[in-house]
Amino acid sequence: MAEFEKIEDFEQLENLLKTQDVRMRRMIAARASLRSLPGAMAEVDQKVEEMDGKDFVLSCLRATLITGVASTCPSPVMKDVEKAAAFAADSAAAAFAASSADFYATSAAFYATVAAASAASALYPARSAAFYATARSASVLSAAFRDVELGRASSVADVFQQVLWPEAIPDQALLADRQAFAALPDPEGHWTFWKQWYAGMLAGEPMDWDLQLQVALIDEAIWDAGVEAVAQEIERIEARFLIDKAPLSETVELNPETGKFRVVPLPMENAGLIGAMLARTGDAVDDALLGRNGLREESWEVRTLRRTHERYGNDPQRIEMDYTSVAVSLRWQIDEIHELEKSADNLALLNAVEEGARAIRAHHPDVARNRDTLAREKLREMRQDGIDLLEDALPLLIDLSEGVMQEDFARDIPKLINDATLPVPSGAPPLPGMDETTRIFNRVSRIKLLWDNLTTKGGTAFDSKEFKTVRLVLTVTTALSGLIKLGRSLIGVM
Numbered sequence: 001m002a003e004f005e006k007i008e009d010f011e012q013l014e015n016l017l018k019t020q021d022v023r024m025r026r027m028i029a030a031r032a033s034l035r036s037l038p039g040a041m042a043e044v045d046q047k048v049e050e051m052d053g054k055d056f057v058l059s060c061l062r063a064t065l066i067t068g069v070a071s072t073c074p075s076p077v078m079k080d081v082e083k084a085a086a087f088a089a090d091s092a093a094a095a096f097a098a099s100s101a102d103f104y105a106t107s108a109a110f111y112a113t114v115a116a117a118s119a120a121s122a123l124y125p126a127r128s129a130a131f132y133a134t135a136r137s138a139s140v141l142s143a144a145f146r147d148v149e150l151g152r153a154s155s156v157a158d159v160f161q162q163v164l165w166p167e168a169i170p171d172q173a174l175l176a177d178r179q180a181f182a183a184l185p186d187p188e189g190h191w192t193f194w195k196q197w198y199a200g201m202l203a204g205e206p207m208d209w210d211l212q213l214q215v216a217l218i219d220e221a222i223w224d225a226g227v228e229a230v231a232q233e234i235e236r237i238e239a240r241f242l243i244d245k246a247p248l249s250e251t252v253e254l255n256p257e258t259g260k261f262r263v264v265p266l267p268m269e270n271a272g273l274i275g276a277m278l279a280r281t282g283d284a285v286d287d288a289l290l291g292r293n294g295l296r297e298e299s300w301e302v303r304t305l306r307r308t309h310e311r312y313g314n315d316p317q318r319i320e321m322d323y324t325s326v327a328v329s330l331r332w333q334i335d336e337i338h339e340l341e342k343s344a345d346n347l348a349l350l351n352a353v354e355e356g357a358r359a360i361r362a363h364h365p366d367v368a369r370n371r372d373t374l375a376r377e378k379l380r381e382m383r384q385d386g387i388d389l390l391e392d393a394l395p396l397l398i399d400l401s402e403g404v405m406q407e408d409f410a411r412d413i414p415k416l417i418n419d420a421t422l423p424v425p426s427g428a429p430p431l432p433g434m435d436e437t438t439r440i441f442n443r444v445s446r447i448k449l450l451w452d453n454l455t456t457k458g459g460t461a462f463d464s465k466e467f468k469t470v471r472l473v474l475t476v477t478t479a480l481s482g483l484i485k486l487g488r489s490l491i492g493v494m
Contacts, residue, residue: 020151026071027156032144033064034164034201038174041181054190054227061194062216062223063088068201069216071156072209080217087220163204178202189481190231193238196485211241235481236452239445242487250317252405252446254454260402261447265315270363274316277356281323282309284349294333294340295349301326305353311404316364320371321439323357370438386486387417393479397444400476405443412436441487448480 020028040060046053066085073081146166150159182195193215200207214237222233251264285305288295295302304322312318330350333340340346361368390413397409416436 020148023071023156024148024151026067027151027159028144028147030064030067030071031147031159031164033060033067034198035143036174037061037064037198038177038181042177044181044184058223058227058230059088059091061198062091065197065212066216068160068206069209069212072160073213077213077217081213084216084220087223091223157209160201160206161204164202188228188231189478190227192485193231193234208241211237214241232452235484236449238484239448242441242445242484250315252443252450254450255402258402261400261405261443261450262403263405263408263443265312265317266364266366273359273363274319275313277352277359278309278313278319281305281349281352281356284345284352288345288349291343291345292341293343293345295346301329316360317367317370320357320360320364320367323353323360324371327353327357389479389482389486390417393483396476396479400447408439408443412440416440437487441483444480444483444487448484451476451480 037060040057043053044057046056063085066081066088070078070081070085143165147159150162150166178198181191182199184191186192186195197207197212206212215234218230218233218237222229250266252261253264254260255262282305285302289297289302297303304326308319308322312322327350330340330346330353334342334346334350357371361371394409394413397413398406401409413436
């Protein structure tokens, strides 16, 4: 404590903490720990006695994440989070006891994160985290005061949406340590999640809290197994999370005869009603083509509906997506740019596809949930590295799949790439299309889970000469992992 220059300021912070509710105290502890974490990151390549620096850094990261989750998670899961926090605090304390005191002497982050996890589990007061995090940096203390002010005026979740250093200038040593960790070579991707997680916290753009909650609740045995095991489990969590975020009314399975993945639609509900809807839309297409309505047989809308009726009539998810895309296009051309006449035939076709999409949603809750998700999510601008990843992965995904799935990858990925690189025309529907995005990343996530299961069991389904050649360019595991992370960032994880 003697190292702290303005003891009265710390005492003032301590008094403020005593007046706050438990979630506020945990938020203060988490953000104080976040600011000191780079001090721990600097130890990632160190090794003293039996303690590996990687395990030490993982303990600090884990404790800080759990504390943040404990300040934002719903009450029904609070007991589980507090139990996880208690394990995290014990694990971090054991790491300290097993190592040299000198090894951690310069890392306030270690003490901060242990105390932060203890605060989350209600074992010790949050002032411990605030003290240890601020004991070596006046800028951290200044930022902690700012968090208290923000928390009083808004909510805990809102505070996390503020940049980590709102007014204070970060300690230059901490800044250098953080930059070194961000640039750390990581060919296996063990730290990818944590780098992205910390960058989000730093910028006031935290990862989805539900995703963070699932990471916080990873089984203790996996944490004990080390950095690699935790990274693999986080990848599985991300894959399942993407499936939930971008649901499709279909399953992905491995064809045992060919050793390739394929998509299988879920059974159609109320097939009679849906069949009548498809017939009505088919008649509306024929009527629109007969008159001077502006549609032609080669029009995209006509080709899409013909293909849907001929090939995907038993696939409710595909019908809803294609009908919605056609409806958007027709309404745009009729009402916005007036390329199509507002004729009775065109309006009848528009009405048919809109009612058809609504009928599918009414009878298929998964489809309805998917559309609701897509309506609320916005595609962020895709960076060049994401475009490059999709371009590199395209031939691999085509080789891995067959049938409709293979055809969709061949069509959807180039469209997503093209839409992400071209400017949006004036008055055009938003681009890129969410339907293609959903199909790509939902299916990739399902393939990843199946792939992990196959490789874990020593499966030999992909030992052909062709697949070995593909691996020389882009290994299956690396490609799928990269695509899942890209999908999380596009759809809103990651």
